[in-house]
Amino acid sequence: MNYIDLLTSPDFLISVLAAISVAAVVFTFGSSFVVKTEMRTRIKRVALERDKLRAEEMARLRGSGPIDQRSTMRRQAETKNYMKxxxxxxxxxxxxxxxATVDKLAIAGYRGQGHLTTFLFMRFITPIIIFVLVTAYLFLAPGSRPAYLNVVYGIGAGLVGSYLPVVMLKNATVKRQKSIKRAWPDTLDLMLLCVEAGMSVEHAIKRVAKEIGNQSAQLAEELTLTNAELSFLEDRSRAYENLARRTGLDNVRSVMTALIQADRYGTSVGQALRVMAEEGRETRMMDAEKKAASLPPKMTVPLILFFLPVLFIVIIAPAMIKVFAVQNNPMGG
Incomplete structure (x- = not known):
């Protein structure tokens, strides 16, 4: 059997693409069943961050350097040795x-040296893999192209593929920010209720993190980490600033700024949360109105391409059938 002809045959390529499509469908529907595993991983990640903060605080209180290296060793174990x-x-x-690389990774939910090493390794190895695969396929594919032209095409594909890790990181960032932005107004309402009920900010954030986890696991993770930072960091404002930096959202940053000012000048935290919660609800309503207003222009092209032809066929088809029937039988018999 000629394996080159088999790999380059249209039937084989169609079968491979069909298998990839089926695998994508199975992965899409199966990903909903691994939410618990993902949540367990996020809890473990937050626990590692808490251990690191505790070690740094203990080293600061003792007046020495970072003497506890166990959290660092745990993070380095996440990265493969060959990548490092x-x-x-x-x-x-x-x-x-x-x-901005570290901040971009943090916004996407990837914190620590291990994720940074993995990202840098993927930026380096992805264009090489794509170049090898494309060049090998072009050499095996039937055709009379010169060898240098196949290499040039492979180099071009490798250059384009070098942006694949960046695109994947951007998609993860957009997905994470969308989840946090959707659950943030409800988070503010819950925090306002907790603070007005007499809870401190730390206990309110801890309680809200438990309640909001079913709606947005990403936001629950960030709130849990912020609660740990409020417990261990010397400056409380750093914990609020870190939350705004890790999310990268303007509405979160404005709330954190209000909390910093309330903590610095001794103003009412409940009043600040009430104002920001009202602004959050108004912003969510404005976003909904904006989406509703943009719906008619978006529906114009599908309406013209899909609905109108079917509508014309339904309206004109009976008349055309009668016309053809009269032409084929002019005597009416």
Missing amino acids: AIVEGFDLKKAFQDD
Whole structure:
């Protein structure tokens, strides 16, 4: 059997694409059953962050450097040894890392040195893999293209594929921010109720994190981490600023700024939360009205392409059938 002809045959390619489509459908429907596993992973990640904060606070109180390295060892264990060796060997931090890389990873939900190493490794290895696969396929595919042209096409595909990790990171960021933004107004309402009931800000955040987990696991994770930072950090404003930085949302940043001012100047936290909750509800209503207003222009193209032709067929078809019937039988017999 000629494997080259088999790999380049249209039937084989169609079968492979069909298998990939079926796998994507199964993965899409099966991903809803792994929510508990994802939530367990997030809880473990927050626990590691809490251990790190506790170790730093204990080292600060003792007046020494960071003496507890167990959390660092746990984070380094998340990264494969070969990834770390490649990143350090080729000095990929200078090539791919800038001042905003860590913040972008944090906004997407990837914190720690392990995720940074994995991201840098993927930025390096993805174009190489795509170049090898595309070039090998072009050489195996039937055709009379010159060899240098196949290599040029492979290099072009590799350059385009080098942005694949960035695109995936952007998609993860958008998905995470969308989940947090959707649940944030309800979070403010719950925090307002807790604070007005006599709870402190720490206990209110802890309680709201438990309640909001079913609606947005990402926001529950951030609130739990913020609660840990409020317990261990020396400056409370740093915990609020870190939450705003990790989410990257303007409405979260405005609420954190209000809480910082209330904590700094001694104003009422409940009043600040009440004002920000009202603004959050108004913003959510404005977003809903904006989506409703943009619906008619979006429906214009589907209406023209799909609804109107069917409507014309339903209206004109009976008349056309009668016309054809009269033409085929002019005597009426």
